[in-house]
Amino acid sequence: MIRFENIHKWFGKDLHAINGVNLEIAKGEVVVVCGPSGSGKSTLIRTVNQLETIQEGNIYIDGVCVNDHKTDLNKLRAEVGFVFQHFNLYPHLSAIDNIMLSPMKVRGMKETEARELAMGLLEKVGLAHKAESFPSQLSGGQQQRVAIARGLAMQPKVMLFDEPTSALDPEMIGEVLKVMKDLALSGMTMMCVTHEMGFAREVADRVVFVDHGEIIEEATPEEFFTNPKHERAKQFLSQLR
Ligand code: ADP
Ligand code: MG
16 A cells, blocks of 8 residues: 655755655554654654655555655545644644545535545544634644644545654544554555554554665564564663653
């Protein structure tokens, strides 16, 4: 569903942020990406929908080359749900209107249909009772769950998460991870940058460890947590505990 083929990305001339990444994520697979701060995790995940351009290599979503100049980026981005660390909800729109916006604007869905879809998604993330609340009236965890629902409203082929819980108060992390876990169980293809190792252990099919723009370890959670091969991965894990 997602394929990175020998990806290179430079910022300016000297910062080789992504250095020859190869990675395949199968349909329905959940891959957790972890690694030290500044290692290139955000840059890598942002290349998938071309929020970052690449200088070398190819990225495919379901067989479509995203970095091909002929690819329609709006269409591509509609198929790739993206949830950021900061929720980025539209502050002037209610929760339900945030979710309805893209289906109506991009897909031309009728309002009644979009409302029904959005309500179903709000139910899925446990927030049907907050449909008419504005982002400022919601907790961080609730806002992030609305953001996930908004991503799902376009019926994406893949969902990308970039540290979705790292801006949250500790007591709200669980509710967001629960929504992500349910989504994983429903068969969604997911690429998640997260340091929530409990989530990785429980939900991920594979863990990918990135350092200095390279994937230096790729393993099942079981292997990665009990027997990391690489010294830098061992170090990273020991700092988390
Ligand atoms: P991570 O998400 O793993 O913390 P990033 O992907 O954000 O790492 O950053 C990887 C490297 O690229 C870092 O050295 C960072 O400073 C640099 N970088 C990220 N975004 C930009 C940018 N827009 N311009 C210049 N350098 C950047
Ligand atoms: Mg990052």
